[in-house]
Amino acid sequence: MNAHMGSWLDENERYRILIDAITDYAxxxxxxxxxxxxxxxxxxxxxxxxxxEIIGQHFSRFYTPEDQAAQLxxxxxxxxxxxxxxxxxxWRVRKDGSRFWAQVVIDPIRAADGELLGFAKVTRDLTERMEAQAALEHARDALFQSQKIEAIGQLTGGIAHDFNNLLMVVLNSMELLARRIPFDPRVTPLIENARQAALRGSSLTQRLLAFARRQxxxxxxxxxxxxxxxMLQLLQHSLDPRIQIRLDLASPLPFxxxxxxxxxxxxxNLAVNARDAMPDGGTLLIRAHTMHLPSAPEQSLPVAEYVCxxxxxxxxxxxxxxxxxxxxxFFTTKGIGKGTGLGLSMVQGLIGQSGGELKIASTPGVGTQVTLWLPSTTEARTDADRFDHVAAEHGTRTSARVLLVDDDELVLVTAKAMLEDLGHVVCAVGSAAQALELLRRGETFDLVISDHAMPEMTGLQLAREVHAAWPRQPFVLATGYAEFARDDTRNLRTLMKPFNLAGLRALVAEVRGG
Known part of the structure; x- marks a missing residue:
């Protein structure tokens, strides 16, 4: 073998070693x-x-059947x-039949005179890159959906707050009107119809607030x-008799x-949705068990024990x-007039505010499973925490001097009339600044009731000012939704709008009794 041939072989051997060392490309x-x-x-x-196994075989075996049929x-x-x-x-096919996403380059190999000798083929596996791209697109879609829902939530929360004020005026004006005029078969039923319609509006508003997580x-x-x-008896009366209700509750379950x-x-709400999904009857299963989430970076819930x-x-x-x-x-498949589309949104809002998560699985023709993940607690329930408004209905009628603060004149007039109807003396002002001015002049009140959402100074800011200067002054914050952190109000009584006469009577009795 001459030196030139040896040099050529050495060069080809080095080339072969180089090609064999490459593992990221075929x-x-x-x-x-x-x-x-x-x-x-x-x-x-x-x-x-x-x-x-492969040398001598035709390279078409790497192609999918559909690409082979198309003579690719x-x-x-x-x-x-x-x-x-x-x-x-x-898509290309591995030996085991699985598919991978490939980038393919084929170049012709020719002799010096141009004769075709064969082809050089380079294939790169892009499956991981494609999956990463798909995951990125999914994350972008999820982010867009989250931002859209958040924007809708902010909008509906603000609208619901205004609706609450308006509904409170309508409801309580109807109630005061019914109390002040004698029964008239031509008038009284109309007042009650208006009150019932406003109550339905209030229920819808609460669903909006629940979706917006601002209740x-x-x-x-x-x-x-x-x-x-x-709830079992209520469900049995609410559902189609052709629907069988089954319970599967682990014992014991933590609180x-x-x-x-x-x-x-x-x-x-979930039971009613299930009923509507079973027009010909079926089985409704309510199951509850505990689940402990271990540490995992991809999970959305914190590590804790949950009741599902x-x-x-x-x-x-x-x-x-x-x-x-x-x-x-507002998304519903029940048809016009048969659903608001707020049921699942309301449930999701509640579970989110409770520190949990809502999960849904469904298969056409098989059914749907909605699971509420709620964090367990070692706290014990104390019945003393529950204030019975009905018991307070017949509470004291001792007159109290009340300072009422609200920037909405309609609400202010109605709430003042309600308090006066309960026998209290009311001083009504339209801003936090006016309230502070009265207090600084030495005016005394048994109770201050202030709206929260006010311009210039909110009700919460007013509460802080009052407690700083007059720490023994009873103060109640009225709000249409949860506009503040719970820690901000842990030592502050709150009154949810729209409130009624019974609720207002109970609140004043509670504050004066406490």
């Missing part, structure tokens, strides 16, 4: 007909074939021959098993921390498109 040669003539370690790594392998070699290169991306919740320790058992009334309403309450039906289920929109406010 680099191999094809003969003129497309049969594999060489095979490197990269090709073996992500295609799965050893060199002795032949077109790839033809284009490489005529155009000087073939390059594209697509003021009374978080307390709740026995979930007791809550479900306590959870949420708003008892709102949680019952949420479960009722699932409401499952055997109804029509939801397809993926409907399921993806199920949490959206």
């Amino acid at each position: 680099i191999y040669m094809l003969d003129r007909d497309g049969h594999v003539a060489s095979w490197n370690a990269g090709a073996e790594r992500f295609k799965g074939y050893r060199s002795e 392998p032949l077109r790839a070699l033809t284009l490489a021959t005529t155009e000087g290169r073939f390059e594209n991306e697509g 003021e919740l009374k978080l307390e320790a709740i026995d979930p098993a007791e809550t479900v058992h306590g 959870v921390k949420s708003d008892a009334n709102q949680l019952e309403t949420a479960l009722l 309450i699932t409401v499952a039906d055997t109804g029509i289920g939801m397809d993926p498109a409907t399921l993806s929109r199920a949490r959206e406010p």
